[in-house]
Amino acid sequence: MSVFQKLGIQKIFFNQKDKRLASNIKLIVGRKPLNLPLYRLALTPAGLGDQNAEGVAISNERLEFLGDAVLGSIVADYLYIKYPYRNEGFLTETRAKIVNRETLHQVGLKIGLRNIFSEELEGRSIVQGKSLYGDMLEALIGAIYLDRGYSFCKSYILERLLIHIDVEEAIRTTVNYKSKIIEWSQKEGKTVEFKLLNVSGNQRFKEFTVSLEIDQEEISQGKGPNKKKAEQDACENGCKVLDIEL
């Protein structure tokens, strides 16, 4: 960070548009931007089609890559500390539920990315992808990381983003279909068996097909890249067939 930026002298050269963006960023991030172009880049989705002088497309995709990684690390840290007695499988699964595109898209909308982006668009139009604001939020995290460092970025994510996500609720909504089937069968006094029906594919890409049998009767089938996932899939189908409450 240059002395120039630290003293905030760059503001002198801000035009009207820069000033508006800087104050919007301050509202969303909580601090004024030191490196304003980074934030502008974060608000530039690939579809906008601008190019730099060398003809390279300018978009937030590189920042999105960075922000995604930083977010993954910070959420990992958060979950590691929050759940000292849960194993790494739980941590991995919970993180995937928190940082998926759909959730981030919703958080992006909540913190007001739509408004600040529409001002940036200045009348241009763009094909809105399903996770436009999720991608943009990741890019924004990348920009904040580069602009203010990891530690500020961590406080930002914990204090301003995670509060929009109901982590406990996300954890509860995991449905383990297999345990549902086993639970139900034990209550009904029936036996549960999985049979491997088929394995197809090459060494890099396999598909397992298994059947779920209850009291020796085939209830459903499932497919997946490994036996465990195929069984889960079969049990999900089985829950529907048997009308088991989830």
Next chain:
Amino acid sequence: MSVFQKLGIQKIFFNQKDKRLASNIKLIVGRKPLNLPLYRLALTPAGLGDQNAEGVAISNERLEFLGDAVLGSIVADYLYIKYPYRNEGFLTETRAKIVNRETLHQVGLKIGLRNIFSEELEGRSIVQGKSLYGDMLEALIGAIYLDRGYSFCKSYILERLLIHIDVEEAIRTTVNYKSKIIEWSQKEGKTVEFKLLNVSGNQRFKEFTVSLEIDQEEISQGKGPNKKKAEQDACENGCKVLDIEL
């Protein structure tokens, strides 16, 4: 971090074993550990089978989860800065090549994890997985992150781990089979065509089968979870059939 740890007073209570581990860690990490038990945990693979007082298995798997995330973020940062003109696809691919288990395992061996681990084992034996030291290195990164913070962890990774990895070489070894096929065909004056033969699977798990046709003659087939990957697979097979130099 407690004042206690900052002053290094904990050393007074170190037994012989603790002292040995602390000096080993100092050799590998470059600074003495503030929180020694963290590092001991990092050196405890799942197979060792110790349990804590509550009967929960003690292993480095949680630290591995954390270290993996932190490493991903730091390498993302490194590549983002190092390659300002490469797109996010290149960055993602390059990172995957750098932080895969096999590479980390080799780096773990190079920095001497085998020696320090065998001292920790104290004669106990363990079934050595293929990436024992890769997993351990990730766990060590997690421990360093918790013990010394992100910024120290970043210097550690850049100065003491990445120097063991030939990033340029890793990038070069990506073989884009499809471009090899297209290049070859242009030189030979032949046409290249891909035909989608089959799509199987359910909505969560698809398998595409495509054929590679050169001058209307089928050369090879390929499979993959999407068309692009299936084409790459077909081209990899095609390169073998046509004996194209890679």
